[in-house]
Amino acid sequence: MQPADFETILKVLAGHKVDLVVVGGVAATLQGAPITTFDLDIVHSREEANLDRLMAALRELDAWYREKPDVRIAPDRERLGGPGHHLLMTHAGPLDVLGAVVTGEGYPELAAHSDLFDLGGGLRVRVLDLRTIIAIKERLNRETDRAVLPVLRRTLKEKP
């Protein structure tokens, strides 16, 4: 599988002015937790205008559902309007587009618990804060979440 080029994907999404919150491992890393992840998870706003912008960005990224690489199904606007998870592959690597996180929160709820980060070159992204990442992982309580929780909790404790 092609490795993710996080900056390229974020630049394309920002270039189309997509309203989104970065969640998951990349969010934790940007918030200062030294963990590794191989895909980018975003929760997008499901407002009509934003869905148009998201579709344009996904077209530019040449996105398709990575679960079925042989069929190469492109995401459609109607599905992106739901709360489901879209595990996509793009020419810049894997991208998970989430209508809502597993615990049910969508863009409006998560955006209220996010920070705006400047990643240089005019790239500004909204990133879920560490406290909320921990709260979500604690509620999910999956094995993968439990494995990373000590690092996240300690990072939160050390964070100025």
Next chain:
Amino acid sequence: MARSRSSRPTAPRREGFRSWIPAGARRDGRPTPSLSSRSAAASSPRLSSAWTRPRDRWSRGWKSRRSCEAESAASTRCGSPRTASVTSARIRARSRRCSTHADCGDGRDGEGRESGGHEGLPRAYSAGMTERDDAGGWSSAPLPIGGGGGTGEGNDGVDVSLIRWFLSLSPAERLRVLQNTVNAISRLRERRAAG
């Protein structure tokens, strides 16, 4: 008279040879780590975190060997002339405990005092700046290897010094470190797949 095959002196079997070594001792005389301590280390939560820090001595030794080999080629540095004919074994032996060079990653200067590595970075992490970036040069992002020196590790096994170092970076630098890690792992996978 021909001696029977069974009566010939033979080299001791492996089990027999091992039995000469006193229990709990290694050939170098140091005590062998107990099985429980080894298994505890293997199941340490640190290993499941993003960075699995290599054993300090080996990581330092690797870095030191590179420095020393470069020095061997250059012939002189730190006032200690060297020739390229130094055998790899001697280089290895020296790099394990290099007390001559401040920048070998050993963290000691010529007098054996603790010294810093790269300017502006914690010695523990700057000592291991060895990651190549995509452009083929050496990345400016420091890698958290070769550190230690008793820096804090919490009861939960989380490397606090690693977290403090990562928090000292800007978000853009954190993303670059993550990207370098992903790229490095992908390259290793490709190489392994290629045989």
